[in-house]
Amino acid sequence: MKDTDPEVFGAHSRRTFLKSLGTAAVTAAAAQSQSVAAELQKLNSEKVIGPNAVPVTLTVNGDKLKLMLEPRVTLLDALRNYSSLTGAKEGCDRATCGACTVMIDDVPVYSCQKLAIEAQGHKITTVEGLAKHGKLTKVQQAFVEKDALMCGYCTPGFIMSLTALFNRNAHPTADEIKHACAGNICRCGTQPHIMQAALQVAGNPIKSKTELINNA
Amino acid sequence: MKAFQYATAHSFDSARQLVADNNGAYIAGGNDLLGLLKEYLASPDLLVNIKALPGLNKIDRGSNTWTFGALVTVAEIENDPHVAKTFPGLQQAAAEVGSQQIRNVASVGGNLAQHSRCWYFRHRDTHCLKKGGDLCYARHGENRYHSLFTGNTCISPVVSNLATAFAALDAKVVVLRDGKETPMTIAELYQGAWENPQAHNSLKPGDMIVRVEVPTIRNVSAYIQASDKHAFDWALVSCAAAATIVDGELSQPRVALGCISPVPYQVEAANEFLQGKRLDDETVAKAADMILKDAQPHEHNGYKVPMAHALIRRTLLKLKG
C-alpha cells in the first residue's frame, strides 16, 4: 500500500490531532518528552512512554507507516483507523473470532490483542500485502474457485491463517488445515468450501459431492 | 481500555520497581491482560513489557529436569518434537490452548497466571465476590462451568491447560519474589485461589513467574479435555496423567483435573492407590471414584462428575500408549 501517509486520514492525522489538542497540549507534549529525557538521565532507567500519543513506526507489507498513537492503541485499531489498510476486520476485538488475523514475522496473530507499539520492529503482513501486482496467490485463487467466501468479512482472516500454514507446510493434511483455521470463525458457513480450497492448494483436491438434478 | 504508560524492562529489578512505583502490570503475550483491560477489570497506570528480560525464552533439556522459560510460547511447546516425545501430555495440552493465533503469542507464565474465566468475574457489570463484592453470583446463578471442589465461597475453577498437565508431571514453578527465586509446586501456585475468594493464584503483586521445571522421571504422560466444541473452546473438564511405567506397572503416578477446582485437582489417596498397579478398566475406574468421591456439584455442573470420571479413565488408559 503506497497510501500510508497518516496526514491524509481524516481526523486521525497528525495535523488535525495536534490541532484538536490545541497549542497548550502541544507544549505539554513537548514538555513531557523533555521530562522523560530528564528521568532517563536521572535514573539511567527504562524509558516510559505515554499515556498520550507517541510516534510509532509500523512496517506493514514492506512499507513504513509513521503514526502518532497512544500506547493503548491495538495493531488492529492502528491499521483500520489510522491508515487505509482496512483488510483486517474487527469482528469481536477480544481475540475470539480471527477476523483481525495478520502475520507478524510470518506468524499469524490476532491484531486486536496486540498493542501497536509492540508490533514495531517486526514484519507485519496484512491481506493487502499478499497479491503482488494484482496477481492472486494460490490460496486467494483457490478461495475464488471454490467459493470459499460469502459476505467476505471473515475471509481476510482465514486467508492469513492459511497463507501462514502453507508458508510452513506445502502439503498439510485435512486435520492440519482444520487446526490452522480453528481460530477463525465464519457465520455465513463457508467452512466446507474453505476446506476444499485449502485441500486444492495442498495438492490433495477433493471432488464436490453436490448432485444437481435438472428438471426434477 | 484506560490510558496507560508503557515501558520495557531490561532487568528484573527495574521491572519490579516500575510495577511497584507506578500501579503497574507486567505484559508478556498480553492475551489475558489486554482482555482484562478492555473490560476495565484491571486498570494499571503502567504496562511493563517483560519480553526483553534475559533468559526466559528457552526450553532447556536437562538430563533430569527440563526447564521451560516463562516467555516460551504455548506454540513452541506445541510444535517442539522433543516435547512431544518426552512429555506428550504437555504437548497435547498445549495444542488445545485457544487457537494458533493465541498460542503464537501466549507465554507459559501468562497461561499459568491467567485470571479466572468465570463469566461473572469477566463481566464488566457484575461486581462479584472475586472482584471485592459481597456475592458469589455463580453459587446462586449460572454455574455450568464452575467448580466441584472449593476451599472458599468463590467457585471459579482454574482452567489453564498447562497447569493441569504440569501438575501431573510434578512440575515446579519458579517465581521471582522480591528479587528471590521461590519455587512452588503447581498446588502451591494455586493454593491462594483455594483459600482466598479474591485470588486467582498465590502470586503477590510484583511476583513474576520465571520458569517451570519438569522432572523427566515419568516416561509416559497424557492429556485429554472435553469441550462443547471440537476446537477453540475452553475445557469443560480436563485431565492429565503421568507416570513411570516399568514392566506394565505404574510408578509415581499422578492424575490431575482441570476446570473442577481452583487448583488442578489431585487426590493423594488416588495417586497412592495407583502406585504399583497395572492399568486396566477396573483400576482406572476405582481411581476415578476415589478422585471424585467428595465432589459437591452445584445446580448446573453436576454433569462434570460423570464427564470427569470418563476423562480420568481414558487419560490413564492412554498412558499405555
Add this chain to the structure above:
Amino acid sequence: MPSWPANPKYISHETRRIDAPAKVTGSARYASDANPGGWLYGMILRSKWPAAKINSISFEKARQIPGIKAVVLAPAIEERQKNSSDLTLRYYGEEIAGVAGSTKQACLDALKAIEIDVTELPFVVLEDDAKADDAPKVWADQPNTSPAKPKESGDVDKAFSDCAAVIEGFYTTSVQIHHPMETHGNTVSWTPDGITCWASTQGITSVHDGLASALKVDQSKVRVITEYMGGGFGAKFGPGPHGIIAAKLSREANAPVRLMLTRFDQALAAGNRPSTFQKIKMGAKEDGTLHAFQLENYGTSGIGGTSGGGGGAGSDVPAPYIYKVPNTRVNHTAITTNAGPATAFRAPRNPPASFAMESAMDDLAVKMNIDPVEFRLKNDPSEIRQREYKIGAEKFGWKAKYKKPGSSPGVVKTGIGCAGSTWGGGGNRRTRGEAQVNPDGTIEVRLGVQDLGTGTRTVIAVIAAEVLGLTPEQITVRIGDTNLPFGPGSGGSTTCASISPTVLDTCTKALQQLQTQTGVPDARGENWFKACKKLGVTPLVVQGQWQEGLSSSGAGGVQFAEVDVDTETGLVTVKKIVAVHDCGLMIDTLTLESQINGGIIMGMGYALYEERVMDDLSGVVLNPNFETYKLSTISDVPDIEVVLLNMPERGVIGIGEPATIPTAAAIANAIANALGVRVSSIPITPAKVLTALGKVPAPAKA
C-alpha cells in the same frame, strides 16, 4: 412475454462469485471500512441496568475529553424527555447516548465520563419468572403475559381418544443471536446538503426511509450506500437507534461519524430469535396417519417489538408446521422480559417450529414402531418433499443405517434423524433495473439491491450474460446505492426472485433496443462489440422491471443427519448431513450450495451450541462474546452432501431460509435415535445428554 432460456449456458450452472477477488484481497469496503474525509469514531453508552429510571444525565465532563466532538441522547430517550414521560430503561444494553471523537480512545474515555443517576427498578429476565403472578412488570401498564386467541380445528379432545398412540413432550428452544461477523452500524455524514450513509444493511431503502423520517430530512436528500456488508440474517433493516445516533452525532460534530456496534453491544441490543417452550401432545390412528395435535407454547421476544424493522419477531410458531392434522388446538402466550427485543432471524418462527414438530414426529414414530422416514412419507402432504425424502434417504443410506433407538453398541453411539422444511420466498414486483450499454461494448447493470454474501451480484451477472451472449465477467454490476433504481430489501428469501425477472427484462429490452437502434438483427455474443460500436458516442440506457411468470414461491427441502454421541461425556459430533432442496429455477448452483452449507451450519449451532444466557440475579446478558456464545469452527462442521432439485418451470424462488430450518430437528432426532432417549431442549449440551441418560448427580446441599 419474457421467459427463461431453454438450454442455458450459465443459468443453473456454476459461476464464480464476481466480487470474490475484491473480498480475498481486502479491497472490498464495508460500512465499517468507510473513511470519508475527516471522519470521527462513534460509540454508544448503554444501560447497565436491566430496569432503571433515569433521574439525571450530564454530558459536561464527557464533552471535555480531548478529541470529543459531539455527544447526543439516544432518540428514544430524547423523545421521552420531550414528552416529559418516564425515562425508564427496560433492558441491559438499551441505548442511552452516543459520543463521537477523533479516536476510539477518546470515545471510550468519554463514555466513562458521562454522568448518569438512576433509580434501579425491579426486573425479570427469565421466561418462567416473568410468567409468575407476582413478577415485576416490564411495562407498567400491562401484564408480562399476552395470550393469543387459541386456534382450533376439528375436535381435538375427542380426536385424542380415537388415537392408537399418543405422545407428549416439552420441547424448548433458546434465544439465538444473529451475530453476523460484521456488527450492526453505519458511517453517516449529515451536512446541510443531506445525509450520506454507508450502511451495513440488508435494506438500503429501509435505512434511507428510516433516516429521512426520523430526522425529518427530505427523502431526496438521503443517500444510502452498501457496496459490501458482513452478514445480516434478518436483523439489519432500518437505521436502528445506532444509525440515528450516528447521524445526530455527525450533524453536531459537522463531520462524518463511523459508529459500529461492538460485539458486546451486538449480544444485547441488535435483535435475536425468540425462545419457545412448546408442550406438544400428538396422536395418530392405527395406520400411522396423524389425527390429533395440541400445542401450548410460550416464549420471549424480550421487551417486545422489533429494533431493526422487519417482521417475524414473535415467539409464536406455525403448528403443526408442514403437516396437515385434522384436529388441532394451538395456544400461544408471548412473554415480555427485561431483555433486548427480538427481530426477524433467518426463517422467523420456522426453526423452532420444525425442531418441536419433527421431534414429536420421531417420538410418535418410535412409539408406534414405524420408521421415521416412512412415517413422514405417510403424513407429509408435499409431493416435492416426498420425492426429496426418497432421494435423500437413498443417498444417505437410511435403510441400512437405521437402528432401533439406543441400540448401537459401545460407549459412542451412532444415530440418524431427518426433518423437513417449507418456506415462501417469491419476488418483489416493484423491483426496477437499468442497463447502460457503452459503445466500447461494456455494459453496466444497475439495481438498488444489496449483496449480503448471498451472491446477488453474481446472479445479476449470470442472467445478463445469458441474455446477451457474454460471460459473467464481462458484466459490470452496480448495486447497493439508493441512487440506483429501486430494489427490494434482502429478506424473506425474496431477493433472487425479485432481481432475476428484473434483470432478464432489463437486459432483454437492452438487447432489443440495441438491435433496433443499430440495425444489427442479432447483437448477442460475437456480434455484441460490433453492434455496440455502432452506438457512436452515446451509450444506450434502458430501464426494466420485474415481470410476472418468471418467479414463484414455495421452496422447501429435507435434511438427514448422522451423529455420534459419547454416552460417558455427553459430547455430540455431527458426522454427516445430507440436504435435498428445491427452490425453483436455480441461477448459480455454486453460490446456492454455499447458502445451503451456511444454513446447515447455522442450524447445527442452534442445535448444539447457541443460547443467550441471562443472569436472573443481575439481569445482564452473561455471554455477550464469542467465548461463551459459541459459534461453530471448521472442526465442528460435518461432511455435508447437497442434492439440488432444479425446477426451471417453477421460476426463481429463493433458498436462504429454508436451508436452515430443518437442521436442528434432524440433529436432535439423530441424537434421540443414538441414545434411545429424547433430549427435548436445544442447545443439546453434554449436560443435557448426561441428564437424559440419568448420569448426573443431584446438586449438593447449598
